[in-house]
Structures are given as structure tokens and as C-alpha cells.
Amino acid sequence: VQLVESGGRLVEAGDSLRLSCVASGRTFLSSTMGWFRQAPGKEREFVAAVNANSDNTYYADSVKGRFTISRDNAKNSVYLQMGSLKPEDTAVYYCAGDISPRGVIVVSAEAYDYWGQGTQVTVSS
Numbered sequence: 001v002q003l004v005e006s007g008g009r010l011v012e013a014g015d016s017l018r019l020s021c022v023a024s025g026r027t028f029l030s031s032t033m034g035w036f037r038q039a040p041g042k043e044r045e046f047v048a049a050v051n052a053n054s055d056n057t058y059y060a061d062s063v064k065g066r067f068t069i070s071r072d073n074a075k076n077s078v079y080l081q082m083g084s085l086k087p088e089d090t091a092v093y094y095c096a097g098d099i100s101p102r103g104v105i106v107v108s109a110e111a112y113d114y115w116g117q118g119t120q121v122t123v124s125s
Contacts, residue, residue, distance in 0.1 A: 001025040008119030019080040021095030032098040033078040037091035046107035058105040092118040
């Protein structure tokens, strides 16, 4: 499965931005999909995830109430709608897929089996 992210760019604090991730292959349909981010000099961190049929989502505390994850299985796509952006949201954002049938969302990057190349989001103050 290949993932291609898009939508990252330079924005100002308080702005909104929507990231997209398009997947190739049918594995996407049964995968839990997550967004992670990595700022310079920091560890990659979990942002949000949605399970295969969209009836369960989970967010990091740092983005809860500001970001919304969604997916469109007909388009093999997952999205991250980001609002009230802050300078500390600046990072490379990665889309990732977890093919395990564990039935729960996990936040560990090690649990995810395939990754996109990332898209840069920069929030200026």
C-alpha cells in the first residue's frame, strides 16, 4: 500500500488547514488510519486515528477539540481537518495505516505498518 499526503503549507496562527492522504490498494479499507507528526528535534507523535468503518476515533490531548480526522473509503482517503492552529503544531505530518485486526486504536507508531512520505505544516505566530 502506498500513501500520499498533501495539503501542508505555511499558515498563520489561528488558521485552519485540511490535510489529505490517498491510499493505493484495498488494504486501506480494512486498516485503521492515523496521523502522526514530527517536529524538528522531537520524537514522532500520535495526532489522531480513525478505525476502518469510521465508528471510532481517537485524538491526542494536544489537538482534541481543534482537529478532526475522517475518511472516505470510496475515495481511499483519510483527512485531517485542523483548526485554531498554533505555532507548536508546526511539524511534518504523516499518514499511516495499521492493518492489524486488533479492533482498537493504538497510538504507538510501531503499530502502524505503512506510512506516507509526510507533508510539512508550518504555523507562524
